[in-house]
Amino acid sequence: MLSFIITVVVLTGVMGFTTPGLLDKVRLGLDLKGGFEILYHAEPMDTGGTLTRASLQKTAESLEKRANALGTSEPEVTTEGTDRIRLKIAGVTDEAEVRKKMKEPAVLTFRSAADGDAPGVFSKIELVGSDFVEGAADVQRDNLNRPEISISIKDKDKFAEITERLLGKQLAIYLDETLLSDPPYVRAVLTDGKASISGGYTLDEAREIADTINLGALPLKLTEKYSQSVGATLGKQSLDQTVRAGIVGSLIILVFMMFMYRLPGVLASFALILHTWLLILVFVIADFTLTLPGIAAFILGIGMAVDANIITNERIREEMRSGKSILSSVKAGNKTSFRTVMDANVTTIIVAAVMFAFGTGAVKGFALILIVEIVLSIVTNLYFAHWLLTVLVKAGALKKPKQFGVKESDISAL
Amino acid sequence: MRFKKELDFVHLSKFFYIFSIAITVAGLVFLATFGLNYSVDFKAGSNVDVALSKSITLAQLQPALDEAGIGHDPTITIGDQRVNIRYDEELDDTQSETLKAAITKIDDQASFEVNTVDTEMAKELARNAIYSVLLSSIGIIIYVSIRFEWRFALASIVALLHDAFMVVAVFSIFRLEVDITFIVAVLTIIGYSINDTIVIFDRIRENLRFGKQRSYEDLKALVNKSVSQTLMRSLYTAFTVFIAAFFLLIMGGESIKMFSLAMVIGLLFGAYSSIFIASPLWLLLKKRQKTPVKSNPAKA
Numbered sequence: 001m002l003s004f005i006i007t008v009v010v011l012t013g014v015m016g017f018t019t020p021g022l023l024d025k026v027r028l029g030l031d032l033k034g035g036f037e038i039l040y041h042a043e044p045m046d047t048g049g050t051l052t053r054a055s056l057q058k059t060a061e062s063l064e065k066r067a068n069a070l071g072t073s074e075p076e077v078t079t080e081g082t083d084r085i086r087l088k089i090a091g092v093t094d095e096a097e098v099r100k101k102m103k104e105p106a107v108l109t110f111r112s113a114a115d116g117d118a119p120g121v122f123s124k125i126e127l128v129g130s131d132f133v134e135g136a137a138d139v140q141r142d143n144l145n146r147p148e149i150s151i152s153i154k155d156k157d158k159f160a161e162i163t164e165r166l167l168g169k170q171l172a173i174y175l176d177e178t179l180l181s182d183p184p185y186v187r188a189v190l191t192d193g194k195a196s197i198s199g200g201y202t203l204d205e206a207r208e209i210a211d212t213i214n215l216g217a218l219p220l221k222l223t224e225k226y227s228q229s230v231g232a233t234l235g236k237q238s239l240d241q242t243v244r245a246g247i248v249g250s251l252i253i254l255v256f257m258m259f260m261y262r263l264p265g266v267l268a269s270f271a272l273i274l275h276t277w278l279l280i281l282v283f284v285i286a287d288f289t290l291t292l293p294g295i296a297a298f299i300l301g302i303g304m305a306v307d308a309n310i311i312t313n314e315r316i317r318e319e320m321r322s323g324k325s326i327l328s329s330v331k332a333g334n335k336t337s338f339r340t341v342m343d344a345n346v347t348t349i350i351v352a353a354v355m356f357a358f359g360t361g362a363v364k365g366f367a368l369i370l371i372v373e374i375v376l377s378i379v380t381n382l383y384f385a386h387w388l389l390t391v392l393v394k395a396g397a398l399k400k401p402k403q404f405g406v407k408e409s410d411i412s413a414l
Numbered sequence: 415m416r417f418k419k420e421l422d423f424v425h426l427s428k429f430f431y432i433f434s435i436a437i438t439v440a441g442l443v444f445l446a447t448f449g450l451n452y453s454v455d456f457k458a459g460s461n462v463d464v465a466l467s468k469s470i471t472l473a474q475l476q477p478a479l480d481e482a483g484i485g486h487d488p489t490i491t492i493g494d495q496r497v498n499i500r501y502d503e504e505l506d507d508t509q510s511e512t513l514k515a516a517i518t519k520i521d522d523q524a525s526f527e528v529n530t531v532d533t534e535m536a537k538e539l540a541r542n543a544i545y546s547v548l549l550s551s552i553g554i555i556i557y558v559s560i561r562f563e564w565r566f567a568l569a570s571i572v573a574l575l576h577d578a579f580m581v582v583a584v585f586s587i588f589r590l591e592v593d594i595t596f597i598v599a600v601l602t603i604i605g606y607s608i609n610d611t612i613v614i615f616d617r618i619r620e621n622l623r624f625g626k627q628r629s630y631e632d633l634k635a636l637v638n639k640s641v642s643q644t645l646m647r648s649l650y651t652a653f654t655v656f657i658a659a660f661f662l663l664i665m666g667g668e669s670i671k672m673f674s675l676a677m678v679i680g681l682l683f684g685a686y687s688s689i690f691i692a693s694p695l696w697l698l699l700k701k702r703q704k705t706p707v708k709s710n711p712a713k714a
Contacts, residue, residue, distance in 0.1 A: 031669065034525075096511040224530070229510075231525030234465045238667030245665035249658040256654060292670050293598050299662060303655035304606065307647075310654070311613060314647040336620070343561055344612040350553040351605040355598075358546045366598045370605070 001395035004388065008270065015277045022277075025284045029291030029365075032239040034232030035090030038099070040222040042083050045105060051083055051220065052135075058175075058215040059222070060085050062106040065178055070098055085222070095229060103224075108132075108216020109174045112166050122172040122183065126162050129216035131155065137213035139206045140196070147206040148198035151213060156193035164189045175212050181205060238292055246299040250276075253306055261313045262405050263398060264389055268309035271385035275305050278376050279369075293366045301373035304348075308381035312337040312389075313404070320406045330393050334386040341382055345374050423641045424634050427694035434576060434691060441583020450586050453593035453672075460505040460530040462513065463668070464497045467523035478516040484509050496668065504530050527669070543597040547578065547604065554608055562619055565699040570611045573692035577607040580683040581676050595673035603680030606655065610648060610688040617644050618693065630701055637697045641689055652685035 030037050042059060044051055060077045067075035067089055076088040089098065108129035111122035136152035153159040162171075163186050172183035184199045201209070254272065257265040279298065283290060290298075316333030324332065352374070355367035392398050401408060453461065472492060479488070484505065491498040497517075505513070510528050517524050551571050558567035578600050585592055617640040627633045659681055663674035 031527075096507055099507045224507075227528070227530045229526065229528040231465065231527060233523070233525035234463065234527050237465060237525075238669060241668075242662065242666045242670065245661045246658075248665060249661035252657050252661075253654045256650075256657075260650065292667055293595055293673065297598075297602070299658045303658035304609065304651075306654045307609065307613075307651040310647050310650045314644075314650075318643065340613055340616040343616055344609040347554055347557055347608045347612055348605040350557060351550040351601065351608065354546050354550040354553060355601050358542045358549070366602075370602070 001391065001397070004391045004395065007388075011274060015273070019277065019280070022280050022284050026280065027283075027287060027289045028235075028239065029289045029294065030088055030090055030228070030235070031230050031292045032235045032290065032295075033090055034230050034235040035088065036095060036099075036227065036229035037086065037088045038102070038224050038228075039080070039226040040085045040087065041225045042085060042220040042222055045219050045221050050135075052214075053082070054211040055215045055218065055220060056083065056085065058211050059106060059220045062175055062215075063087055063102055066101055066176060067098070069177070070101060084225070099224075103222050105219035105221065106215055107174075107176055107219070108213060111172050111174055112162075112169060122170070122174075122179075126166070126171065127153070127159075129219060131158070132213060132217035134218045135214050137210040137217070139203065139210050142196070142198060146198065147201050147203045148196045149201070149206050149210045149213070150194065150196045153193040153195070156191060159193050159195070160189060160191045162186075163195075173209065173213070175216060180209055180212060239295075242292060242295045246295060246302075249299060250302055253303065257306065257309065260405060261309075263392070263403050264313050264316070265309075265405075267388045267392070268306070268313065268381070268385055271309065271380045271388070272302060272305060274384065275373075275376055275380040276302060278380065279373060282372055282376070288368070289365065291365055294369050297366045297369040297373070301370060301377070305373070305377040305381050307344075308337075308341045308377060309385060311340055312382075312386065315340075317404055317406050320401050320404060321410050321412060323412050326398060326401065326404075327393050330389055334390065338382055338386070342378070345378060349374055421638070421642060423638050423689060424694050424697060427690045430686070430690040431694075434580075434687075437580060437583055438576075441579060441586060444583065444586040448586060448589070450582070450592045451589045453591045458502075458504060458531060460501045460503070460510065460528060462499040462501075462505075462510070463527040463529075464499070464517060465525045466495045466497065466521045468521060469495050470497065470520060474520060475517075478520055479513070482509070482513045482516040484513060540597075543601070546601060547575075550601075550604060551575070558612070558615075562615060565696050565703075566615045566619075568699060569692045569696040570608055570615065572695055573611050573687040574604045574607045576687050576691055577603055577680055577683045581680045584679050585676065590675065591672055593672060595670055596676050599673045599676035599680065602677065603684055606681060607684035607687065610651070610684055611692045613647065614641060614644050614688055614693055615696070618696065633697055633700060637693050641693050645689070648685055648689060652681060656681050 042051060042056055044055075056079050060079050063085065064075055064077040067077070067087070076086075078086050080086055087102065106129075109125050110127035112124045112126050113119075113122050114124035117123050131153055133152035133154055136150075138150050139147055140150050142148050166186045167189060168185065170183040170185055173180045181201065182199055184197045197209070250272075254269045257268050257272070259265070261268060276298075279301075282288070288294075312333055315337045316329050319329035319332045320326065349371055352367045352370040356364055356371065359367055389398075398404070401411060470492070472490060475490065475492070475497060479490075479499070484501070488502075489500040491500075499513075505528070510530075514524075514526055514528075517526075551574070554574070555564075555567045555571060558570055581600055581603060584590070585596070618637060621636050621640050627636055656678065659674055659677040662670060663678055666674055
């Protein structure tokens with residue numbers, strides 16, 4: 001009995017204390033806070049070129065850098081499949097400008113310091129992406145087994161002229177306006193159009209630069225496949241309406257449970273509230289993004305979580321009506337309903353897992369929430385709710401069938 | 415709240431079979447002739463949703479659209495402080511910006527939601543959804559066959575496909591708009607439907623363990639008993655989930671209206687099919703089993 005009181009009091013305290021802070025920390029999707037989402041299809045600029053995993057990754061990174069440079073908050077850029085990039089940006093004032101900037105291909109330049117440039121500034125463009133042989137940049141190791149990047153230039157004479165002029169000087173590599181690593185020095189005049197760049201790079205750094213050069217040599221063309229743009233006011237409106245709907249629906253469900261099942265119904269309601277709180281906690285900890293279909297899954301999940309409690313309580317009532325004592329009714333009810341609920345939930349998880357594997361965007365998010373919710377429901381509405389009830393019965397707090405909503409007249413003699 | 419007298423669900427189901435078959439046929443006819451009313455998620459084009467600070471009329475809006483100078487005629491739906499403009503062709507970003515600017519002139523509080531989809535993407539979404547349903551079905555068949563027996567698996571699959579199709583049929587017959595959230599709704603309904611059905615099957619499985627069922631009459635009585643034992647639970651659960659979906663429908667955001675509607679319809683069919691379709695169907699399959707009927711077909 002003491003453990004029951006302590007558990008309930010502590011949990012209520014923790015939930016009451018943390019909930020406002022937690023709610024603020026939930027990351028909202030674009031449909032709830034405003035912003036836009038674009039799905040790009042990427043293909044090489046030249047029809048003959050091939051699209052590699054590395055160039056897609058590089059393009060995505062360059063999009064993210066550009067979005068950051070434009071001062072947008074937390075841009076999210078992810079690659080999907082073999083040729084897609086999904087971009088999510090919130091809080092943009094000039095959407096048209098951002099979209100135009102994003103679609104421009106990534107520009108690779110090798111630059112030298114022009115006369116009058118401050119130290120560390122390189123403004124004279126010596127080589128552009130199209131000067132490089134496509135896909136030729138690679139990582140190899142020098143005599144001392146240090147990683148270095150080998151590159152190939154199409155126009156040997158041009159490269160010879162540049163290396164001759166810049167001998168002993170630095171040649172900086174830029175993607176768009178971002179400087180990649182410390183600018184290497186030109187050590188020799190190179191006449192065969194081939195060069196290797198070394199500079200104490202780690203293998204990963206070298207790979208990164210080689211990939212960037214390859215991307216610059218063959219930039220990807222991005223076409224918008226899908227776009228969604230939500231105004232901030234509209235997003236807020238959707239959030240408010242849906243949350244309000246959820247609260248009203250949930251309250252009715254809780255009242256229904258308490259009315260139907262009396263004290264066990266109150267315990268079930270407590271388990272449901274704990275379930276919801278845990279779900280929000282998981283959202284914050286795992287940094288999930290809450291979207292509109294996500295809220296819908298959330299609310300429906302509450303409805304389905306109630307099912308576990310209903311099955312248990314109906315079963316307990318049934319056992320009581322057959323004439324069993326309260327304790328053995330609760331034990332038998334918990335045991336049989338456990339198996340029923342598990343079988344039902346596992347089949348639902350199978351459906352959700354398939355949605356997660358096959359779905360994209362909203363469908364994937366919805367499926368994930370459903371899975372998390374079912375797992376949490378098993379913990380709170382099966383294990384936890386069963387435990388609460390058993391403790392109360394053992395402590396003698398529940399002695400009469402009436403407290404379970406069972407009429408004495410319905411109980412058949414054993 | 416208990417039914418003192420047990421209803422003969424098996425007998426009643428004959429009428430419900432007819433009811434379901436009738437809707438299925440009507441649904442197929444409508445799907446074949448009119449198809450579904452696809453939103454931009456499935457049909458190339460752009461959808462512009464505008465929230466306004468005041469209600470406006472078509473006459474006020476039209477000049478702005480003309481001014482934006484986007485050729486093709488859009489479908490316009492005007493609501494309370496809300497306008498939906500739907501183009502059958504994709505708007506590029508310049509066009510959508512022009513349109514926004516023109517509408518902002520009428521109401522500087524206007525807030526927009528613009529969705530544009532390429533047909534290829536849409537087809538892919540639909541294809542993925544159908545694969546999801548088929549794959550989930552296979553997963554369910556395997557799991558239920560292991561935990562129960564194949565007859566339960568088959569009957570539950572029929573029930574869930576029935577529920578999914580009923581929603582599609584209703585959406586086709588009443589020309590309701592089908593968007594990406596509709597897919598989510600149908601998949602959730604399938605999840606709910608199987609959940610609901612399994613609980614009743616679990617009871618049949620349990621009752622099968624007690625005593626031998628020698629005749630069809632015994633089996634029939636067993637199904638009726640199992641359904642009525644779980645009836646209150648089926649109704650209560652259907653009620654609570656229905657409440658959640660119903661409030662989403664009447665109070666939730668505009669963009670999940672269709673989702674909630676699909677859920678509400680699907681939930682009702684889900685509860686109905688578990689009682690009147692799935693269990694009697696299992697009985698029908700069981701009846702064909704070669705004699706003598708065993709008392710313990712599945713071990714848990």
